[in-house]
Amino acid sequence: MAEHTHSTTLDHPTTLQPLNLLHVDASSRGDDSVTRQLGSRFVETLQQRHGNVEVTRRDTTRGLSLIDPDWVGANFTPVEQRTAEQHAVLAQSDALINELQQADVLVIGSPLYNFGVPAALKAWIDQVARVGVTFRYTENGPQGLLSNKKAYVIVATGGTVIGSEIEFASGYLRHMLGFLGISDVTIIPAERLNTNSDEALETVQRVINESVSALHHTLTQAA
């Protein structure tokens, strides 16, 4: 279901720690998809710059289950009391969460569909948001259990302005990632592509370059 690739470049030091990157796609289009292409461009730019990046690619439009009564029942049964069947019901969620836990960097490509996130991406979110695993409730409110991750979210629209009051994807994704503990979120807007494509794609390229430079800088400082 997920593809894994590994790359190193010769002109950059490979003494840097390998970086695990999870690239999540949500477009129902194939190779023509803008968000798939821009996500790949982000990953390639980072690979050229950083040199040692392990990439796992997750296509949420393929093979993800919607959560159903069996899933909810299994999830709310204490781990030690779960039947073998209930463990099996949660196996996909466990695998998706494991990918997310392993990632240092998360790149999500999300088209705007009907003013929100694609159903496929919402299905992924429903699978990875697990009480007691990726978040928990405390006396002081909810606490995300994913830590030390940076997320880059490419949001593409045909005509809707990103950040406007009728755009329910970017704010939702920022909130949801924060809820799970990923508060370092950069939204990369590819907006109004129907009429504004050249300008929008130029802006995206600039933001990708700036984001990758800043990330590389942070990683080399920390090394």
Ligand SMILES: Cc1cc2nc3c(=O)[nH]c(=O)nc-3n(C[C@H](O)[C@H](O)[C@H](O)COP(=O)(O)O)c2cc1C
């Ligand atoms: C089912 C569907 C719903 C869409 N809904 C919206 C929308 O609500 N607002 C908008 O600006 N664009 C909308 N679009 C346009 C896409 O967001 C836009 O074409 C985007 O670039 C698609 O990304 P992709 O090329 O990665 O698939 C919609 C497209 C599709 C296929």
